[in-house]
Amino acid sequence: MKVALIGVGLIGGSFARAALSAGAVSSVVGFDADPVALSAALRLGAITSAADSSAAAVRQADLVMLAVPVGAMAAVMKAIAPHLRADAVVTDVGSTNGSVVAVARAELGAHFARFVPGHPIAGRERPGVESSEPRLFEGKLFIATPVAETDPAATARVEKLWQRVGARVERMDAQEHDRVFAAVSHLPHLLAFALVAQIAREEDADRKLGKAGAGFRDFTRIAASSPRMWRDVCIANRDALKVELRGYRALLDELQAALDAGDGDALEAVFRAAAECRRMHAPRLDAE
């Protein structure tokens, strides 16, 4: 199978290295708007050749993997659509699926039936192909969100490839996917960014951060993630994220009122519900 990889970052690079080393694909032609990233991908063996445009990259491809920020998806789809082979399967690795489906429907024309929206639940806070890791997806979840029009053979082909790089494959409805990940991924990223940004704005930021321990380290690990990527994710999934953020702010209003009133019981009730839930889910989460 000949693969075209558009966007040679952490996820795309890790996928391509894994697929090549598993023998699941025969070649990976890469393209990236950043020539430095493209050279690095070639040097690291994430791609077998570099193309000088996305159109050139996809011409021979059996499968096109779009691993660009969600905000760049429309432009990339528009650029490649006229150059796709008639039987080419197109898939992506974005964190939001509803918006990607809408963009693909608008931009891919007849190829939309062979577009398989995908989302591997794996990442690292350091972006870039230099941080890529062929074992990144081993034991991790890959979620496909095909729609009614999606060719089942295209979905099967994409799912099989993710299985070959070690992922567990599940299917979800795209809207439900976006609601779930607004709650368990997009909102936590926004909250972690906000906490570090709040501290960074203050004069004694270095002094405060110099005293932070392991709890802070873990809580804010995702605040080192790519600002560009997470901007795109939050905007693309803003309808679901707005609802989650509004609910969270209402809960913080409750906690502020409890603090102002010195109401320890109210605080403890919320903390206890959280601790019980988090402990119950600890075995599965710790396996991630």
Place this chain on the structure above:
Amino acid sequence: MKVALIGVGLIGGSFARAALSAGAVSSVVGFDADPVALSAALRLGAITSAADSSAAAVRQADLVMLAVPVGAMAAVMKAIAPHLRADAVVTDVGSTNGSVVAVARAELGAHFARFVPGHPIAGRERPGVESSEPRLFEGKLFIATPVAETDPAATARVEKLWQRVGARVERMDAQEHDRVFAAVSHLPHLLAFALVAQIAREEDADRKLGKAGAGFRDFTRIAASSPRMWRDVCIANRDALKVELRGYRALLDELQAALDAGDGDALEAVFRAAAECRRMHAPRLDAE
């Protein structure tokens, strides 16, 4: 040195096991309101004998370590004060120092001059002596916040003991300590509890949590912490925590407005400030 340990949980238990195995103390008489915890501490070798009251535990002690929840501190101090040896040093391991100083001043009488407020920056999300670990404090920070009246010899004695169990020792002003830890510890705990509580309140909580990945796992690790202990910490340090929470809520208001307006630049500016700050501090935090 004969030590009395009041409260045989994770922190007290880890400290006592470390101090005994380093030969820094000759005996540890323990007391805990929970007889099951007290037996476990004896079985694990965290204490060398068990007393049947806090008063009995402290009678022979050179040094009394108070490792009870912050909310229980006043009652414990009142109970032990009449039974302390005249030269006994008293110290604690609470996460808030301003309130402990006020309580000690009120309850310890003449012994207040030998009370050394302390805070080791180490912990685990699982409470209890069963989770204790003699190496818990190795390379970790211990902060002493002596006040003007504190006997320098008492402070030196406590600091030396923490060095013997592997901690790096620093001094801070108690008010500044509480401001700093409201920002880098107490607020993050409250936010993590709130996020998990929000998800737990919804019908599809299990489905959502079943899809959560490593980012969520790390972000919410501290939400498995002791609800009772964190209730006490938040209440004891509520003046500083209220200010931090208010600032954080104002920043979330900004982010909600940016989301509602679809303003990606505003989101990205906050995310970028956070990511730069978090990455700059990553080497030190990763060493925690």
